[in-house]
Amino acid sequence: MQALIDGSRLMTEALVKAGAEVFIGYPITPANNLYLFSGKRFKTFLAAPDEITTLQWMSGFAAAGKLPVTATSFPGFALMLESINMAYMMELPMVIVLVQRLGPATGTATSGAQGDIALLNGMLSGGYSIPVISTSEANDCWEMAENALKTAVELRTPVILLTSKEEVMTQFSFDLDTLKEIKAVERKYYSSDGKFIPYKRDERGVPEFLPVNNDRHQVRYTASTHNENGILEGITPGALNNTISINKKIEKNIDSYLYYDLEKDDASDTLLVSYGITANAAREAAVRLRKEGRPVSVFIPKTLLPIPDKYMNIMSGYSNIVIAEENHPGLYRKLLFGVKAPTNVHSVNAIGRMINPDEIIEEVKKHGN
DSSP states (O other), rough: OEEEEOHHHHHHHHHHTTTTOOOEEEEOTTSSHHHHHHHHOEEEEEOOOHHHHHHHHHHHHHHOOOOOEEEOHHHHHHHHHHHHHHHHHHHHOEEEEEEOOOOOTOOOTTSOOOOOHHHHHTTTTOOOOOOOEEEOSSSHHHHHHHHHHHHHHHEEEEEEEEHHHHHHHEEEEEEGGGOOOOOOOOOOOOSSSSSSOTTBTTTSSOOOOOOOOOOOSSSOOOSBBBOTTOOOTTOOOOHHHHHHHHHHHHHHHHGOOOEEEEOOTTTEEEEEEEEEEEEEEEEEEEHHHHTTOOOOOEEEEEEEEEOHHHHHHHHHOEEEEEEESSSSSSHHHHHHHHHOTTTTTTEEESSOOOOOHHHHHHHHHHHOO
8 A cells, every 4th residue: 555654753652563662752843743653653752841751751651661752952951861861771662753953953853864872872971882873765764763772671681773774764656565463572570579679680681570560579660870780889890790781781691673775786886875864865876886787785784883893894895895884974874994994995975965975986986896
C-alpha cells in the first residue's frame, strides 16, 4: 500500500510496536513531528516544561519498569546531558531520538546538519560509551527505531537514535507493505526468591532488572559511584570496577547491535563512506560512477558509536577512502582516523546544505584509478 509519509511517523510507529510505552518531550524544531505523532500513538504522553525535566521523568518511568522515549535537537539535548549521564550510571533503558540541525548553539533550526557525532562520542564524563544508532533511509526509520529500543532493553542502557531534519520532515511516497513485522521486545525481570542485587552482572555484563515499585524485593538504583549493591562507596575498588563494567557491557556486546550496509565491488580500490542523510548521496554517486566504468564500494555505518573494530578492518582493504558528511570539520573521519587522517583518506564536507552526489564523484575522480 502506497502512502505519503515521513521518517517521524515511521519511527514513532516502530517504537510503539516494539514496546515503548511512554513519550515525554518538550517541542523543538526539527523534532516537532515526533512530538506530534507520539501524542497520538503512545499509551502515555507527557509534555514536560523543559528538557531537563524530560530526562528526569524518563528516568523515573524507566526505574518503574516502563520504556520511555523522547525526541529533541541539539539545544535540548545539551540540557539533557547531565541526566543522560545519570540514566547511564543507573543503567536505565530508554531511547533518545536526536534530530540534528545546524549549530553551534541555537544555530539555524530550519537547516539540517550532521554536527553532533563528536558530542555524542564525548557526552559522558570519563569518555564512556553509549550506543548511537543512525538512520540512513526510509526503512532505517522503521528498523533502527526497533533496534534502538531492543538494545536499550537488552543492555539496560540509554540509546541514541541519530537522525536529521531532512530524514524526519521530508514527505515521500512509500510502500508500507515493504516494512518488516515488529514485535514487542521481551522484557525479563529478576524472578528468584533470593536477595536482589541491582548491579550483579550476568555473563554479558548486564544486570538483571526489577522495577522500584515491585512488592517482593528492595530495589536500589543510584547515579553516584556505587558497588553492585547500589551502595555509594566513593572510589573503592568494588565501586570503580562497577563503573568500568558499565562501559565494558556496551563495548563487549557491540555485535548484538552492529548494523551497517556494505556494497562491495571486488574490482574497486575506492570505498565511499557515509551515514545518515548523506548516505543517499553516496549511494547515488556510486551508481553513477559504476555507469562510467569506475567501480566503487559503498560502506554505510548505522551503528556509529562505539566504533567497532570491524569498521576499521573493512576500510583497511581499500587504497582510497572518501568520507562524506554534512559538517565542516569532518567529525566522523576524525573519530575514525584521528586529527590527521592517513593520506589515502579524503573528505567531502558541507555546512548549511546537503552534499550533492557530484561532489563525491569529483573527489573520487581526484584520487581513484
